[in-house]
Amino acid sequence: MTKSFDDITLRNISDIISNMLTHTKITEHLSGAGISQSQYGTNKTDRLFYALKERQVQDRCGNNILAFVVRLLNPKRYNSEDEFEKDRTTINEKFLYEGIEIDKTGQARQVDRAKTISEAKSRSLKIKEKVHGIGINSEILPYCEAEWLKENYFHAILEITKSVAERLRQKSGYTSDGADLVDDCFALGKDRRPMLAFNTLNNQSEESEHKGFGNFCKGFFSMYRNPKAHNPKILEDTQLSQMTEVLVVATIIHNKLDNTYRTGLK
Numbered sequence: 494m495t496k497s498f499d500d501i502t503l504r505n506i507s508d509i510i511s512n513m514l515t516h517t518k519i520t521e522h523l524s525g526a527g528i529s530q531s532q533y534g535t536n537k538t539d540r541l542f543y544a545l546k547e548r549q550v551q552d553r554c555g556n557n558i559l560a561f562v563v564r565l566l567n568p569k570r571y572n573s574e575d576e577f578e579k580d581r582t583t584i585n586e587k588f589l590y591e592g593i594e595i596d597k598t599g600q601a602r603q604v605d606r607a608k609t610i611s612e613a614k615s616r617s618l619k620i621k622e623k624v625h626g627i628g629i630n631s632e633i634l635p636y637c638e639a640e641w642l643k644e645n646y647f648h649a650i651l652e653i654t655k656s657v658a659e660r661l662r663q664k665s666g667y668t669s670d671g672a673d674l675v676d677d678c679f680a681l682g683k684d685r686r687p688m689l690a691f692n693t694l695n696n697q698s699e700e701s702e703h704k705g706f707g708n709f710c711k712g713f714f715s716m717y718r719n720p721k722a723h724n725p726k727i728l729e730d731t732q733l734s735q736m737t738e739v740l741v742v743a744t745i746i747h748n749k750l751d752n753t754y755r756t757g758l759k
Contacts, residue, residue, distance in 0.1 A: 531544045633747060653739050675707050
């Protein structure tokens, strides 16, 4: 049996669901869940709040409230995974205070209760541990975690790119930036003596891989850092999906840098 939810949780959940459904859909889903509409409330949030509260008082438990939310978060209702994850994350941020989490299949499970705002946010974010099945490199998290907990994705993207630049400086000892830093670290030059390498550079294939990684790093800075730094923030569509993309690319770079060393040739 699910314990009754307090008014704060009911209000929070009602507010979230009100942004997911139209008035018509609210009526449809309440009816489908066997929850009577209340005579109180005219806006969407109040309609949901009073209907859910009255059913909970009638049941003396929160079973039907949780069942209603699970009904709404049925993956079959969604046309895209991003839309489903957005709604699931937002609801989980509130449910975690109750020791409840909606999993990726749309089912509820018991978990440890969250006690702070940052804990609830971090545990509800699907990018906390995994991004599309790729583990986030540990070198990235200290740079951007505070920003994404605040849902400040614009600055989180900038911080992620900084993590790559700083890692290159730490590895090489150089203080340059951007494309110049990449050249300082990986350019072969006429004498074929780079500062950093991740293979022996003993054949054409290894040289091509070396050069390709350098170009990949330059493209990363050009594509993700420079446009964000030079364009007005208000014009940038820095949504969660874009930040996860940057996290994936930065992780590829950091994973390669994990096995990159100073050659001792410079």
